[in-house]
Amino acid sequence: MTKPFVLQPLLDRSRGHLDEATSELGRLIAQEQEGSRKLEMLQEYRREYLARFRDAASDGLGVEALRNYGAFMARIDEAIEIQRKQLDQSQQRTAAGKQAWVNQRSRVKAFDTLHERHQERQRSAEQKLEQRQADEHSSNLFARKASGEHD
Numbered sequence: 001m002t003k004p005f006v007l008q009p010l011l012d013r014s015r016g017h018l019d020e021a022t023s024e025l026g027r028l029i030a031q032e033q034e035g036s037r038k039l040e041m042l043q044e045y046r047r048e049y050l051a052r053f054r055d056a057a058s059d060g061l062g063v064e065a066l067r068n069y070g071a072f073m074a075r076i077d078e079a080i081e082i083q084r085k086q087l088d089q090s091q092q093r094t095a096a097g098k099q100a101w102v103n104q105r106s107r108v109k110a111f112d113t114l115h116e117r118h119q120e121r122q123r124s125a126e127q128k129l130e131q132r133q134a135d136e137h138s139s140n141l142f143a144r145k146a147s148g149e150h151d
Contacts, residue, residue, distance in 0.1 A: 002126070005118045011111040018108050021101040028090070028097040035087040042083055046076045 005011070053069045061069070 002122050003118075005115050007111060007114055007118075011108070011115055014104065014108045014111055018101070018104045021097070021104040025094070025097040025101045028094040032087070032090040032094045035083065035090045039080065039083045039087050042076065042080045046073070046080060049073065049076060 049072065053073070056065065056069070
């Protein structure tokens with residue numbers, strides 16, 4: 001009779017946790033990519049705005065316009081810095097999520113290995129039982145034939 005794998009509930013639970021870790025890692029990667037895209041967009045906007053400023057400055061700018069350009073550039077730079085910090089935090093969360101996923105995958109692999117060993121032991125035990133039954137059947141058949149010949 002085949003014995004159940006006693007650690008099956010833990011294997012199932014660890015697989016569920018791996019699925020959750022995989023989903024979370026996907027969410028974190030998407031968040032990081034979005035943060036990176038926003039940073040690139042802000043940097044591109046800054047480059048465009050700086051080019052417009054240079055064009056306007058070459059035509060001559062008044063004090064008020066110069067102050068406005070400078071103030072707006074400072075706000076763009078501030079937004080870029082904030083986005084950089086958010087992206088750094090997102091990258092740290094993604095790295096932690098990757099590590100959590102790796103740890104959970106290792107745990108599942110360990111349980112899978114134990115499960116495979118259990119199945120192999122069960123197959124081996126079944127084969128031995130079948131062989132023993134076949135040997136007993138042959139022995140009984142031989143014994144009946146031998147006793148039938150001597151009767």
